[in-house]
Amino acid sequence: MKIAVLPGDGIGPEIVTEAVKVLNVLDLPFELEEAKVGGAAYDAHGHPLPEHTLKLAMDSDAVLFGSVGDWKYDKLDRPLRPEQAILGLRKNMGLFANFRPAICYPQLTHASSLKPELVAGLDILIIRELTGDIYFGQPRGRRESPDGEFKGAPEAFDTMRYSRPEIERIAHVAFQAARKRGKRVTSVDKANVLETFQFWKDVVTEVHAQYPDIELDHMYVDNAAMQLVKAPKKFDVLFTGNMFGDILSDAAAMLTGSIGMLPSASLNAKGQGLYEPSHGSAPDIAGKGVANPLATILSAAMMLRFSLNQEEAASRIERAVQAVLEQGLRTPDIYSDGTQKVGTTQMGEAVVAAL
Amino acid sequence: MKIAVLPGDGIGPEIVTEAVKVLNVLDLPFELEEAKVGGAAYDAHGHPLPEHTLKLAMDSDAVLFGSVGDWKYDKLDRPLRPEQAILGLRKNMGLFANFRPAICYPQLTHASSLKPELVAGLDILIIRELTGDIYFGQPRGRRESPDGEFKGAPEAFDTMRYSRPEIERIAHVAFQAARKRGKRVTSVDKANVLETFQFWKDVVTEVHAQYPDIELDHMYVDNAAMQLVKAPKKFDVLFTGNMFGDILSDAAAMLTGSIGMLPSASLNAKGQGLYEPSHGSAPDIAGKGVANPLATILSAAMMLRFSLNQEEAASRIERAVQAVLEQGLRTPDIYSDGTQKVGTTQMGEAVVAAL
Ligand SMILES: CC(C)[C@H](C(=O)O)[C@@H](O)C(=O)O
Ligand SMILES: CC(C)[C@H](C(=O)O)[C@@H](O)C(=O)O
Numbered sequence: 012m013k014i015a016v017l018p019g020d021g022i023g024p025e026i027v028t029e030a031v032k033v034l035n036v037l038d039l040p041f042e043l044e045e046a047k048v049g050g051a052a053y054d055a056h057g058h059p060l061p062e063h064t065l066k067l068a069m070d071s072d073a074v075l076f077g078s079v080g081d082w083k084y085d086k087l088d089r090p091l092r093p094e095q096a097i098l099g100l101r102k103n104m105g106l107f108a109n110f111r112p113a114i115c116y117p118q119l120t121h122a123s124s125l126k127p128e129l130v131a132g133l134d135i136l137i138i139r140e141l142t143g144d145i146y147f148g149q150p151r152g153r154r155e156s157p158d159g160e161f162k163g164a165p166e167a168f169d170t171m172r173y174s175r176p177e178i179e180r181i182a183h184v185a186f187q188a189a190r191k192r193g194k195r196v197t198s199v200d201k202a203n204v205l206e207t208f209q210f211w212k213d214v215v216t217e218v219h220a221q222y223p224d225i226e227l228d229h230m231y232v233d234n235a236a237m238q239l240v241k242a243p244k245k246f247d248v249l250f251t252g253n254m255f256g257d258i259l260s261d262a263a264a265m266l267t268g269s270i271g272m273l274p275s276a277s278l279n280a281k282g283q284g285l286y287e288p289s290h291g292s293a294p295d296i297a298g299k300g301v302a303n304p305l306a307t308i309l310s311a312a313m314m315l316r317f318s319l320n321q322e323e324a325a326s327r328i329e330r331a332v333q334a335v336l337e338q339g340l341r342t343p344d345i346y347s348d349g350t351q352k353v354g355t356t357q358m359g360e361a362v363v364a365a366l
Numbered sequence: 367m368k369i370a371v372l373p374g375d376g377i378g379p380e381i382v383t384e385a386v387k388v389l390n391v392l393d394l395p396f397e398l399e400e401a402k403v404g405g406a407a408y409d410a411h412g413h414p415l416p417e418h419t420l421k422l423a424m425d426s427d428a429v430l431f432g433s434v435g436d437w438k439y440d441k442l443d444r445p446l447r448p449e450q451a452i453l454g455l456r457k458n459m460g461l462f463a464n465f466r467p468a469i470c471y472p473q474l475t476h477a478s479s480l481k482p483e484l485v486a487g488l489d490i491l492i493i494r495e496l497t498g499d500i501y502f503g504q505p506r507g508r509r510e511s512p513d514g515e516f517k518g519a520p521e522a523f524d525t526m527r528y529s530r531p532e533i534e535r536i537a538h539v540a541f542q543a544a545r546k547r548g549k550r551v552t553s554v555d556k557a558n559v560l561e562t563f564q565f566w567k568d569v570v571t572e573v574h575a576q577y578p579d580i581e582l583d584h585m586y587v588d589n590a591a592m593q594l595v596k597a598p599k600k601f602d603v604l605f606t607g608n609m610f611g612d613i614l615s616d617a618a619a620m621l622t623g624s625i626g627m628l629p630s631a632s633l634n635a636k637g638q639g640l641y642e643p644s645h646g647s648a649p650d651i652a653g654k655g656v657a658n659p660l661a662t663i664l665s666a667a668m669m670l671r672f673s674l675n676q677e678e679a680a681s682r683i684e685r686a687v688q689a690v691l692e693q694g695l696r697t698p699d700i701y702s703d704g705t706q707k708v709g710t711t712q713m714g715e716a717v718v719a720a721l
Contacts, residue, residue: 170526232613
């Protein structure tokens, strides 16, 4: 079982270090190989996703990813910016299905900005399409405006697009995921304005015919943003395109109060996956030893379950995380009165001890 | 002063009726003329935005708009659906600047799904560009996929675009609005992924040079969705493109707990404006006499201020709304223990009485 370890930028290296400690203690036949990615790779090799990093990832069963991005790379040309590394990995590996659970941990209910009764017990699964949409659509760029009120003026443009097979495969993923949960799927679109999402809605409705046991409803993205804020527990599986998924999954994660705890998985058709925390690279706290490693540790658990077929080890890690929460250990992002504040290393070592 | 009154669908007619009562009691030289729009216009004339409705709107100083949309029109071809009426009015009248205040009324702090301390005193102004972006960009439609993994498969596509003058004019609006408020502007983009929004960011930065007294920061849309949920009071003026603005302004409005109270204004370069509540047509409660007319009444106040130059009358209406809230009157959407539940008409008449 080969795992590519890509720590990346910001707090990435610190949190990945703790997740690797956890993996190592499991005593399973892993081969872990580390490589630079994002700004760190740009600094060392002049490119955010060097050939050898991409090759390592593609040749592995799974990728354990930290995070990329730092303000100091803001002035680089787009193809050299850290974010291009994660976009390149998603596209090249065909990681079209992004799973982002938005769970409110019972111990952290009070940490949510929502009223406790609205989030207690919250458990939504957001499924975001990850290799299509306006993220990758061509053509895109700058040009003279070809028509309209400002014909001839400089403009920039992008192309949103989804093909039928792209929508079909993510719809199957969503319906099958719902089958293992509450059997309800909300497909989020903007069919009232966008051709792309009218098509999305039509194709999802067709695929749904194969899943008579699953309840499907359609919701506009603006309304979905409102309902997430108003009554998040009404959702079971929420699934949508790449752009809307980017926005809604972050809002949902933040709502839980547990964003430092939320893992994510991005899978391709072969079962290869990239596993990363839902939060970002947080350059403001990088190197201070205060970042929460639990989202990354739980991402490693998801990796064991989804790409490495090690369900038992995955559950062991999840129970160990529960145990440290019950011991009252908290990194600053989830700290509250009456609990014990710990740093990144201490938290990682507590999980190792609980194992 | 000519006002086009377009009640529309769902709860639109009920809430507009109350706003018209309020306008009539002011004893100002208005000429009000009503026309059908949306589904109601489709039913009567076969088109959601008939020629005469559009002409009436364009020939008026201001449009008082209810809301459009109902599930029963979902099966119509896109050009005949109710939403096309509002999109057509925005585009034809050139209403590029959408103002959506997200205010938490002190009497309604507890009605927010956020913890009271996070929303008490909340007062953000969201400015959304309203005539550009992927809402109107051409080309769009269905075709065979021209390239990529699924070349040849059916696909649908849309074009996101912004030209320099479009970005410049909305940036000026945002900076000038901030000057009358907290002097801080957050421009929301997705420059790390989209060419359109890298250009947006560049142009906004340039325009900012003319406003040295205003503080500008840039935020990615996914982060903005998180920050709105986490600490909405940190924003003063948040401004963004049409698509992101659609999503974020609805999320922000819902956060306040006051969505039934929030007006909006959409202005063109000539000062003509369309005024509508921030909430939708709510077909589920249409005709039941329970809809909250206050957002529409406050939209009428905004209309007096921005398009009709009647500041005094605008303030009178706003004070009257404050007064009915203080009397404890509440429609069901904002009702809580210890207040008095009233219907649409009773609420409208209470405002009239307070005037
Ligand atoms: C870093 C960025 C390109 C990325 C995205 O927009 O997909 C991030 O926000 C995410 O959600 O993983
Ligand atoms: C009805 C719909 C086309 C419209 C939009 O997306 O702009 C609505 O959601 C709004 O925000 O006014």
